[in-house]
Amino acid sequence: MSQSTVDQLGFLRRLRAVKDYTTEPIAEEAIQDILEVGRWTGSGANKQPWEVIVVRDPDVQQKFGDWGAKPAATAGVVLLIVSASDGAAFDEGRLAERLVLGAAAHGLGSTVATLKGEGPASARELLGIPPERRVTTLVAIGHTDVEVRGARPKNPQARKPMDEFAHWDRF
Amino acid sequence: MSQSTVDQLGFLRRLRAVKDYTTEPIAEEAIQDILEVGRWTGSGANKQPWEVIVVRDPDVQQKFGDWGAKPAATAGVVLLIVSASDGAAFDEGRLAERLVLGAAAHGLGSTVATLKGEGPASARELLGIPPERRVTTLVAIGHTDVEVRGARPKNPQARKPMDEFAHWDRF
Numbered sequence: 382m383s384q385s386t387v388d389q390l391g392f393l394r395r396l397r398a399v400k401d402y403t404t405e406p407i408a409e410e411a412i413q414d415i416l417e418v419g420r421w422t423g424s425g426a427n428k429q430p431w432e433v434i435v436v437r438d439p440d441v442q443q444k445f446g447d448w449g450a451k452p453a454a455t456a457g458v459v460l461l462i463v464s465a466s467d468g469a470a471f472d473e474g475r476l477a478e479r480l481v482l483g484a485a486a487h488g489l490g491s492t493v494a495t496l497k498g499e500g501p502a503s504a505r506e507l508l509g510i511p512p513e514r515r516v517t518t519l520v521a522i523g524h525t526d527v528e529v530r531g532a533r534p535k536n537p538q539a540r541k542p543m544d545e546f547a548h549w550d551r552f
Numbered sequence: 553m554s555q556s557t558v559d560q561l562g563f564l565r566r567l568r569a570v571k572d573y574t575t576e577p578i579a580e581e582a583i584q585d586i587l588e589v590g591r592w593t594g595s596g597a598n599k600q601p602w603e604v605i606v607v608r609d610p611d612v613q614q615k616f617g618d619w620g621a622k623p624a625a626t627a628g629v630v631l632l633i634v635s636a637s638d639g640a641a642f643d644e645g646r647l648a649e650r651l652v653l654g655a656a657a658h659g660l661g662s663t664v665a666t667l668k669g670e671g672p673a674s675a676r677e678l679l680g681i682p683p684e685r686r687v688t689t690l691v692a693i694g695h696t697d698v699e700v701r702g703a704r705p706k707n708p709q710a711r712k713p714m715d716e717f718a719h720w721d722r723f
Contacts, residue, residue, distance in 0.1 A: 383659075385559075385563075385657075386657050386658055386659065388556075388559065389560075389563050389653075389656070389657035390585055390589065390654070390657045390658075392556075392560050392563070393589045393592075393650060393653055393654060393657060394588065394589060394592055396592070396594075397594075398594050410553075414561055416714065416717065416718045417565065418561065418564045418565060419717070420711055420712075420714060420717045420718070421565055421567070421711055422649070423567075423568075423569050423652075423663075423664065425664075425666065427707075427710070429711060429712055429717075431717075432716070432717060432718070432719060432723075433717060433718045433719070434718075434719045434720075434721070434722065434723055435718060435719070435720045435721070436721065437721075438721065463723065470641040470642040470645065471641040471642065471644055471645040471648075471688075471689065472645060473642055473645060474641065474642040474643060474644060474645020474646040474647075474648075474649070475645040475646070475648060475649040475664075476645075477642075477645075477646060478593070478594075478645070478646040478649040478650060479564060479649060481594075482560075482564055482653070483561070483564060485560070486556075486557050486560035486561045486564060487557055487561075488554075488557065492594075493594065493596075493646075495596065508722050508723050509722050509723045510723045511723075517642075518642065536598075539598070540591055540592055540598075540600060541591075541600055543587065543588070543591060545603070546590070546591045546600075546602075546603060546604060547587045547591070547603070547604045547605075547606060548603060548604070548605045548606070549605075549606045550605070550606070550607065550608075550609065551605065551679050551680050552603070552605055552634060552679050552680045552681040552682075
């Protein structure tokens with residue numbers, strides 16, 4: 382196996398959701414890089430059924446937190462995904478995964494979080510988003526607070542075992 | 553910017569869908585690595601609403617191709633995603649994105665493709681998948697046929713420009 386294969390597999394495997402952030406601001410260059418990674422995400426028939434709103438206003442972030450996306454409140458930046466419609470959920474998942482990986486490439490922690498209940502409707506009104514759009518998912522990004530994160534209890538069985546995940550030839 | 557940031561951003565940005573494969577078989581070690589990357593994908597409330605069927609039977613792959621997922625027919629291996637239900641589409645998108653990145657880490661080409669029309673129902677019957685499951689998406693993986701791929705016409709504007717993708721502060 383080449384060194385770049387080892388490095389890239391390690392990069393992908395190390396990714397974990399991070400919800401504890403320091404107050405250190407995020408460099409605009411990093412945000413631009415993450416957006417550029419997201420912009421090139423593949424989608425069905427290359428429809429790119431998405432846009433992203435970059436939010437760094439603490440008041441708006443606090444509202445996202447109140448609306449169910451808790452990590453948004455303390456993040457350094459929030460990328461709110463605005464999709465064409467609920468039919469775009471699969472492609473939106475592809476985009477979200479690339480945004481968290483783009484953040485990880487910059488050594489930043491991040492997590493996917495969702496607006497719940499009245500959250501999507503409230504976010505549409507607050508940010509001027511047309512009513513037909515899907516506004517469910519955001520990616521919260523920040524410098525990882527290593528101390529707070531390290532103090533959390535660890536989940537001993539964080540993923541199902543391989544033989545429950547993958548089947549060969551048949552279900 | 554550190555060298556690993558440059559390398560990882562480059563790895564993410566270089567990813568493109570590949571639909572032209574040679575007949576060279578895929579090493580089982582590579583398949584295991586790709587599955588391992590997929591197994592650790594994040595999901596809402598860590599529900600992991602998915603399983604994967606590894607398909608290397610040319611007859612089954614040809615059927616997937618006939619059912620609308622054309623690249624499956626000539627791929628070295630197909631990873632068919634079986635999800636809990638249609639509500640899992642977002643998480644399924646995250647998983648699919650990681651599977652294509654895992655393949656790219658091994659220098660393999662891949663693409664996301666979907667079963668259309670009667671395809672999902674036929675695949676369920678053929679592979680023993682319960683009827684309530686979502687069976688829409690597969691990832692086709694193979695050694696890139698550089699010659700055939702290079703001969704295809706290039707799309708000059710493959711993604712929308714940044715100012716149509718990202719907004720700052722408001723929609």
